[in-house]
Amino acid sequence: MIFNLNNPYEVDKYKEYVNKLFKERAVVEVKKRLPNRSLSQNAYLHLILSWFACETGYSLEEVKLDYFKKTCNRDLFERKKVNKKGYEITYMRSSSDLTTGEMTTAIERFRNYSSAQAGIYLPAPNENQFLIHIQQEIQRNQEFI
Incomplete structure (x- = not known):
């Protein structure tokens, strides 16, 4: 209960x-x-993942799995369980299972990686003008994401 x-x-x-x-x-x-991630975190995450996809040419799903989950935040997402045949398998948990604190950490790591390794600046949640700009760019390039 x-x-x-x-x-x-x-x-x-x-x-x-x-x-x-x-x-x-x-x-x-x-x-x-613990509280799950907030709706505003979810919207912000989707926006910066889409922007990274736009800038790199990867699909949104590739960015989310390969970069956000596996490269930047493996410790938060990778889990192990025993399957029905008794074998241990590794899987990536859903971002919806993260707490707000974990999501904040995950986003910060991704922003740092994007800037340092990929040379792509991802705006902070309070950079409203830049966020509006990338929303417009994402809409223009939606068919490629």
């Missing part, structure tokens, strides 16, 4: 639930739930 402990009503419900489980001597798992 999920409880928002900022809400006094839910605090009481949480205490009741936990006390019930305690009386049952149940095995429980408690973990803090």
Whole structure:
């Protein structure tokens, strides 16, 4: 169950639930739930990935997987699991699974890589004029992304 402990009503419900489980001597798992990435982060990420694709000639999917996930942020995205046959496989998790903090780190790493390695400046989220400019360029080149 999920409880928002900022809400006094839910605090009481949480205490009741936990006390019930305690009386049952149940095995429980408690973990803090972190917020997923924000919608503004998602929109910004899509914009800078598209701009990188425009500037390099790669597709948006190639940029997202090969550069954003594998090259810049492998530690955040690469996961291992055991498949149905018992073999360990490696996969890349979805960016929608990242917290806002993880997404901030991932974006910053990608911006740094883009500038240092590819020579492509990616604007910060507050550079409104540049962001508008790249939106226009992306729309003009949409068929190539």
